[in-house]
Amino acid sequence: MKVVLGYSGGLDTSIILPWLRETYQAEVICMAADVGQNEDLSLLNAKGRASGASEVLIEDLKREFVEEFAWPTMRAGAVYSRRYLLGTSMARPLIARRQVEVARRVGADALAHGCTGKGNDQVRFELTFAALAPGLKVIAPWREWDISSREDALAYARERSIPLNVDATKLYSRDENLWHVSHEGGPLEDTAKEPEEEMFQWTVAPEAAPDTPEYVDIRFEEGFPVALDGEVLDGVTLLQRLNALGSRHGVGRADVVEDRLVGMKSRGVYETPGGALLYAALSELESVTLDRRSIALKDQVAPRYADLVYEGRWWTPEREALDAMVTVLLRDVTGSVRMKLYKGGGWAVSRKSEHSLYREDLATFGASASYDQADAAGFIKLFGLPLRAAAERYSDERNNVVGKLLREADRAHAE
Numbered sequence: 001m002k003v004v005l006g007y008s009g010g011l012d013t014s015i016i017l018p019w020l021r022e023t024y025q026a027e028v029i030c031m032a033a034d035v036g037q038n039e040d041l042s043l044l045n046a047k048g049r050a051s052g053a054s055e056v057l058i059e060d061l062k063r064e065f066v067e068e069f070a071w072p073t074m075r076a077g078a079v080y081s082r083r084y085l086l087g088t089s090m091a092r093p094l095i096a097r098r099q100v101e102v103a104r105r106v107g108a109d110a111l112a113h114g115c116t117g118k119g120n121d122q123v124r125f126e127l128t129f130a131a132l133a134p135g136l137k138v139i140a141p142w143r144e145w146d147i148s149s150r151e152d153a154l155a156y157a158r159e160r161s162i163p164l165n166v167d168a169t170k171l172y173s174r175d176e177n178l179w180h181v182s183h184e185g186g187p188l189e190d191t192a193k194e195p196e197e198e199m200f201q202w203t204v205a206p207e208a209a210p211d212t213p214e215y216v217d218i219r220f221e222e223g224f225p226v227a228l229d230g231e232v233l234d235g236v237t238l239l240q241r242l243n244a245l246g247s248r249h250g251v252g253r254a255d256v257v258e259d260r261l262v263g264m265k266s267r268g269v270y271e272t273p274g275g276a277l278l279y280a281a282l283s284e285l286e287s288v289t290l291d292r293r294s295i296a297l298k299d300q301v302a303p304r305y306a307d308l309v310y311e312g313r314w315w316t317p318e319r320e321a322l323d324a325m326v327t328v329l330l331r332d333v334t335g336s337v338r339m340k341l342y343k344g345g346g347w348a349v350s351r352k353s354e355h356s357l358y359r360e361d362l363a364t365f366g367a368s369a370s371y372d373q374a375d376a377a378g379f380i381k382l383f384g385l386p387l388r389a390a391a392e393r394y395s396d397e398r399n400n401v402v403g404k405l406l407r408e409a410d411r412a413h414a415e
Helices: 011-024 041-050 062-075 087-106 121-132 150-159 235-248 273-289 292-310 317-329 375-383 385-393 395-414
Strands: 002-006 027-034 055-060 110-112 137-139 173-176 181-184 214-221 224-228 253-259 265-271 335-342 345-352
Touching: 002 011, 002 087, 011 027, 011 110, 011 150, 027 041, 027 087, 041 055, 055 087, 062 087, 062 224, 062 235, 062 273, 062 317, 087 110, 087 121, 087 181, 087 292, 214 235, 214 273, 224 235, 235 273, 235 335, 273 292, 273 335, 273 345, 292 317, 375 385
Parallel strands: 002 027, 002 110, 027 055, 110 137
Antiparallel strands: 173 181, 181 265, 214 224, 214 335, 253 265, 335 345
């Protein structure tokens, strides 16, 4: 059997590699995905081979991650559990897709992952496998073996002299990519405890951020971020710069208690500085380029899109249909938003668009040649027509009710 293993070089996948060889007598090809995590992935080749891999492939997926997954999710306005900007969720279908592509290239019989049976990632990986490679066997060691704890895993590695660079005192489970860094487990499992400042990896504490605000001008074309302060940038570079800027000012922290797919609640703390700025800026640009019904429709679509991403249902007609809807809604969302960053906050101070629906001559409180205030009388009469019709139909009953309320109010006032 030939197996392609999604490989990170961490504790779990380091022991899965020899376990696959022992349990399935398999040839194991490791695939590591570079989605912008702050790690030296070049070290994985030697490490994987030392543990028995026949080959270790490092796949650079940064551009695809930003352009094909982060941007569509952001354009849809998708937010899960009110505050989670889906950084881990939207990376999984991309990594799983490349794993399938590698499996086909090398003629593999099976795909393996290191996700636990308690988490969401097992669903995200396996739904992608089901959609793109339904004929391949899926091996999920955490659902098969008798290893049940971190201590068991460390003992398994020691018995086989598996090279590890693992901190046995590690408090948190983390996931990092170009979009965010997440923190789970350890002290965070007590929802009554405030996260320790030492836990955060990217962002400074808002109270320790600079005392002087900083500004950035974000340019969008049809809802896609394309430039910062007038400089056109590729997606990866643009996001990296916004991450650095937002982190410097403590922007993008979110402490979230969310509902996992398997039913339990869990707590995660997320740092998404660039993403938080992009979500806020795009929303502000939409406020001047979309009519209220279009905004309402997009607001209805957003939570459905968020559920889809969180649940791993990326490779579905539903996602394609929602993307098509968002594309239509955002075709005039082109322009620039100037954001002010200060002490953990990032908010818009100006919005400019060549497709703006905002007209100062209509909105002004001063005299306007474009708007005749007398026209409002006819509008109100027609707008209130259903209310008048209902009131006349039940006039006696309504008058009795109103009269009773007025009498009760008079008595209360007299007392």
